[in-house]
Structures are given as C-alpha cells and as structure tokens.
Amino acid sequence: MSERAEHPTPSSAALIDGKAFAARVREEVKTMAQDFAASHGRQPGLAVVLVGSDAASQVYVRTKVRQAGEAGIASFPHLLDADTTQAQLLALIESLNADDRVDGILVQLPLPAGLDESAVIEAIDPGKDVDGFHPINVGRLSAGQPSLVPCTPLGCLLLLQDRLGDLSGLKAVVVGRSNIVGKPMGQLLLNANCTVTTVHSRSRNLAEECRQADILVVAVGRPGIIGADYIKPGATVLDVGINRVVDDAGNARLVGDVDFAAASQVAGALTPVPGGIGPMTVACLLRNTLTAARLRSQAG
Structure with a gap:
C-alpha cells in the first residue's frame, strides 16, 4: 500500500503556504533563542512526554524534538511505556515543573486508556504549559489577558x-x-x-x-x-x-x-x-516555548 499527499492546483483561490510561513517563524524563534541563550547562559528548554508506542505520535514527537534543536531550543524527551501509571506520570510532571532547565512541558495526547488527561494537564505548571490547555491559560485567553495559547x-x-x-x-x-x-x-x-x-x-x-x-x-x-x-x-x-x-x-x-x-x-x-x-502547529510550539522561557526569566 502506498501513501501520498496531494491536492489539485486551485483555479482561483490563492494558496496559503503554511509550510513556508512556518519556516519563517522557526527562523525568528532561532534568532530570539540565540539572544536568550547569550543573555541567560542556557537555551530555552522543552520537555516532551510520550506515553505508549503510537506510531503517529512517535513521528510527531521526533519532528518536535528535531525542529526544537534546529531552532536553538534544548529538548528533553521522555518516552514512557504504555503501562505507565497515573502516579508515575504525575511524578514526572512534578519533577519537570521543578526543573529550571525546562521552560515548556508538552504531554503528547491522546494518552493511553486508564490515564486521566484532565488531571495530567492540570498538573503542569501553567507557566510551562506550552500547549495552552491548562484551565488557568484557558481562563486568561477568555479574559483577554496574556497567556500561553x-x-x-x-x-x-x-x-x-x-x-x-x-x-x-x-x-x-x-x-x-x-x-x-x-x-x-x-x-x-x-x-x-x-x-x-x-x-x-x-x-x-x-x-x-x-x-x-x-x-x-x-x-x-x-x-x-x-x-x-x-x-x-x-x-x-x-x-x-x-x-x-x-x-x-x-x-x-x-x-x-x-x-x-x-x-x-x-x-x-x-x-x-x-x-x-x-507545519504552523509545531512552529508555534517552539514560539510558545521561547515565550515561556522569557516570562519565567522575568518572573525570576
């Protein structure tokens, strides 16, 4: 079985090239990440947590880790077995919350059956919630306040x-x-x-x-x-x-x-x-990680 990804050429509509725009965003993040590293003596850091062996999620995580490195962001991947317990996952998140090298925490969804996604999201420090899913960030967005989106x-x-x-x-x-x-x-x-x-x-x-x-x-x-x-x-x-x-x-x-x-x-x-x-989704993940790093440095 072959797999391909095609779309016809539009006759009238202009094509919005997300791939090209995402490359521009990543270049901007790279420049700002270099400035951050020069000022703070470390790179912005992104922890990516994957539970289980879902093939699509594994590909997506590899893409995130690779693009993070290319943009000057340190990545800390955590690949956990599918039988990881809720307590074990929450303990990992607690340790990442306390790790000063980590500015952003992303837990790849969906989680395997038996794990409580809501509890996991709420356990992440809102200041490191680069997915923008924590209820505090959701509330800030709704209130028109600065937040991770x-x-x-x-x-x-x-x-x-x-x-x-x-x-x-x-x-x-x-x-x-x-x-x-x-x-x-x-x-x-x-x-x-x-x-x-x-x-x-x-x-x-x-x-x-x-x-x-x-x-x-x-x-x-x-x-x-x-x-x-x-x-x-x-x-x-x-x-x-x-x-x-x-x-x-x-x-x-x-x-x-x-x-x-x-x-x-x-x-x-x-x-x-x-x-x-x-392509814009991953580029904005890197952008959010840089934003989180800057906000944490200002708060510290």
Missing part, C-alpha cells in the same frame, strides 16, 4: 494576520468546538475584534452560517465536509482537518475537512492539506 489556533491567527492584516470587523465562522482548536480559535478571533460565530454538529443551517464568513476556519475531522456551497466568494478558508483516506486501489492520501478542488473555485485564499496548518 494553543498552538494550532495560534498558527491560524498568525496566517490570517499575515494575509489580511487587521482583522477588526471581519465576520469569522469557526466550524468545530473542541477545546484544542474550535473554542480557543473563536476566542482568539474575538480578541482580534472579529465578529465570531461557532457552528458544530448540532447547528442548524450550517451551510448558510458558513456562507456569511469572511474568514472560515474548519476543524471537525470529517473529510471534505465543507464544499463550495459553504463558502462566501472571496473568503479566506483555513482547513485544520487532517484525514487519511484510502481509495479502492488501496492508495492512501491525506485530505482536509474542506473539499479543496471545489472550495478553490470560490474562496479568495485557502490552505492546502498537507502543507497548510500542520
């Missing part, structure tokens, strides 16, 4: 601001209400002075709601759910979905939640899958 929504916001500039007054629709993407994305857009609507599986007139959007962000995990009739002509569309589909011949490919070929006939700008939002 979830990486994928942050990446989306940076792409939007790069393309559109000031987002004030634009109508934004977020499809999906997860704690990881949908909810924080809506809050970030609201903080950027957009008029925000969140739609989900229980929403009525989904296509009609989406067609009102100047900015459409889709994060539901359903291949091709958003077609041309969901998109306002000229809208900027960010496709956060990454879905692996297999055709009748057994060939696998990655597709988003947006029907790329159809949407590209209507949208003004569109992210591809892959090469759109995905």
